[in-house]
Amino acid sequence: MSEQYTIGLDFGTSSVRALIVRLSDGAEIGTGIFDYPHGEAGVLLDSSDPHLARQHPQDYLVGAEKTILAALEEAKHNDATFSSEMVLGIGVDTTGSSPMPVDAQGRALCESESDLAAFVWLWKDHTSTAEAAEITALAHKIRPHYIAKYGGVYSSEWYWAKLLHALRVAPMVMAKAADWVEIQDWIPAQLSGKTTSLTRGICAAGHKGLYHPSWGFPDDEFLEQLHPELKRFAAKLRTEKVAHAGTAAGHLTPEWAEKLGLQAGIPIAVGAFDAHLGAVGAGITTGTLVKAIGTSTCDIMVAPLEKSLPDIPGLCGITPEAVIPNHYSLEAGQSAVGDLLAWWTDWVKAGDHTELTRAASLLKAGESGLLALDWNNGNRTILVNQNLSGLILGQNLYTRPEEIYRALIEATAFGARVIIERIEEYGVPIERIVACGGIAEKNSLFMQIYADVLGKPIFVSRSAQTCALGSAVAAAVVCGAYPSFEAAQAVMTGVKETAYHPNPDSSKVYERLFVLYKTLHDAFGTDKNPPVSTVMQELLEIREDSRRG
């Protein structure tokens, strides 16, 4: 029997990647990457509003074509026995919640509208803060069970907040919108030609769209109180199927098949978020926390459906089957990780990553006397507050850029620890951490700091393209090559031999620093009002001890 393959398509914030994966062993035999040509590194910005982040959907379709063609070419070059008929399916993951308005034919409104509201509202668009607060307040008042699944706070990054804000600021655009579609659903719909009646991925619907199998999408009475027009969009959603990524969203159209040189009719898996299928590609299973570390961070865990789960305050979402069928998925995340470092290198222009990482590697834990909060893009989990901002503390007149760079990395690690402590506090044990994403792959300083701060060994996904691999796993299930995600993962995924183990000396210092981080976290992010008057003094003491030690 000849080898079989699937393609995983991974739509990130700045680029898309196609990956061709062999089903018998997970070998990645071809890949293609495409940087979105529109905007600033793929993001459409508005100089008068730093909260706005949009995207051009044309970049996805052009990107899908270019990357699949490039991947196929590379696969043929790498393996003479490979031919494109051996590709049995396509899986899709994207950023999210990244919804866009479309017309009745499923066409992007931005094809005919230049208003930025007609484009894709990228996950990190934070224009809808006021609307998120409204949704939160209303849900607490009349639909507490809705919001309990979202850690008690609805985020400005999510679907209904964005729709509501669009209704307020761009009524002309909204009048032309027949539907708002997450890009994770729009892309499979485009590839399979099912553009007017879509299958909605439960990943976005459940984690961002207030959908739950027990109640469906939010009800009209609830939406009416937010804005009369919202009901229209919910009505459209209710006519459609909600499914997990182990389901076919449709099948490749003859037009796309010809363009790509693939067989028409191969299944396209229902889309899911990058971090969720990334968790699949990293080999997620009960007891494993998968950390996808990129511009932002997404923490994913799964727990068997048969065991009931408490609602965990501050967690982004607990949803059935958003990652693996027959499992709950738990999602947490940090709004800025790679982006926080990129702020330092690209906006402050305090050095480049290579040089700063090298210099920061020479520092010991606590040696800089610095402490930072990782809130430059707000706090997604546990505080779920977009109106928080960054903080750097402890600098003297000789503080160097690499010291701040390291303090920013440490801040994200402390933020990660706050999340882990919260999850464990609610009875979900974390036995191992598997990291994936560009930073996990490339930056050993970063990974070691995480091991030291979290006090747990950290493994790295064997694949450097975990998200695309997870999409390929979904496609492998959808095309029938494997009976379950677990069966496909056992063959197609794994971790690298090298793991990061906590350094006891550093961990001891980070225990002390974490207490101070938590003090600042609670002082600026909660109403607990812990005193901060000794923080600067204690940082100096930690610094002195670190220099002596």
Next chain:
Amino acid sequence: MSEQYTIGLDFGTSSVRALIVRLSDGAEIGTGIFDYPHGEAGVLLDSSDPHLARQHPQDYLVGAEKTILAALEEAKHNDATFSSEMVLGIGVDTTGSSPMPVDAQGRALCESESDLAAFVWLWKDHTSTAEAAEITALAHKIRPHYIAKYGGVYSSEWYWAKLLHALRVAPMVMAKAADWVEIQDWIPAQLSGKTTSLTRGICAAGHKGLYHPSWGFPDDEFLEQLHPELKRFAAKLRTEKVAHAGTAAGHLTPEWAEKLGLQAGIPIAVGAFDAHLGAVGAGITTGTLVKAIGTSTCDIMVAPLEKSLPDIPGLCGITPEAVIPNHYSLEAGQSAVGDLLAWWTDWVKAGDHTELTRAASLLKAGESGLLALDWNNGNRTILVNQNLSGLILGQNLYTRPEEIYRALIEATAFGARVIIERIEEYGVPIERIVACGGIAEKNSLFMQIYADVLGKPIFVSRSAQTCALGSAVAAAVVCGAYPSFEAAQAVMTGVKETAYHPNPDSSKVYERLFVLYKTLHDAFGTDKNPPVSTVMQELLEIREDSRRG
């Protein structure tokens, strides 16, 4: 009658300047500058201890010679009628407290010792924090009247803390030290050859050395409890005269006269701190606050001796005749102002001053959403705590370096306002502010922010070389050309026509930001524990209002 001139010598942190001033109108007809060749911009650093800052005293003597020769040359070039016999005296100002150990002949110990403890302990050397705390504690216990004149806290920057620390860490050096001399006293002593029995300037003695006319230098019982060796240094001090800058420390030796081409025997004024004689050069008088804005900032005020003054908590010092005879001088200061901006440009390398100032000028008050504390070098007045550190808050992923640059300027202005409010609270009204120093001269953005934050018009000293001019004024009094400082100032000093007036819109925004600054100030710097949980949210609101307004 031919014109008469004096020379002002101004020894700064990185360079020395000589200025030749015409007594009839204050015209500055010649100047010379010399950058100290030793160390990093004149400062000897120790890479293992960021608190250490020393200086090589040879740089002062070489600098005095080179700058006076250059100034004389320039004066002759500028004015054909000028000749060096018309120079009637020399005044000296320096940084401080910057003491150094000398041998029995008044020679710098570093001529024969390479230990950094044998050099000048520059004002911004902060190695003596623990010792300053000891002195503070002991004074509160057994000599409360000593410490009341220092705002209740003795600083690590000051004379006795530095001696005590040197006794602890460098006993071998201290065994060879016959005396510890402030450079404001050592330089006049060198020029006049009176190197073994010096006249001590009341400026350093009173503001840093625990000297007061009513009790003299600190008593043996007090010093004994700190360290038995300290008594030896106090005994030497007690054999000598303490005098104000309107007194001759001695007269130019024939050797120096020949080297400089000046007349032997012209008087050398008793030295004083740069900011103090800078206040004289800026035209200080009762009701005027003179702000010398440089690497750090010094605020000087005077009040008539006949009116009694309360002790003001947190103020660096209240001393009779340290600035002008027959007046108290009040001193306050901020530990990092120009240095704070230089940290951003030179250490973080986030841009250069010109480019950052231009970009920051385009921003409106509150528009960046940022707030900073100006404590990268601790807080000298009101908190008097060297163990405080810097803080920057409110940044997002698009915060630009010029926004932080502006926030740092604003932080120093808020710090200045805390000081002014404290002084006025204790019944010393401030009617006008005169700024001097490089930043006042060159950076109109900086000055406008100060006017807006302080809510008072700010004048700029007519002379760009206020300190050197003040030294020349002192020399004019000492040589008998004028009967008093007031009489000399009336002719030799003044302010520029252009003044900075508060912009009401900016002032309104800064009123709101100052409330938040004060919240952070009290949260991190005092035990008051004000809640900070709304600070980030309020900054966002101010930002939104500023962008709309």
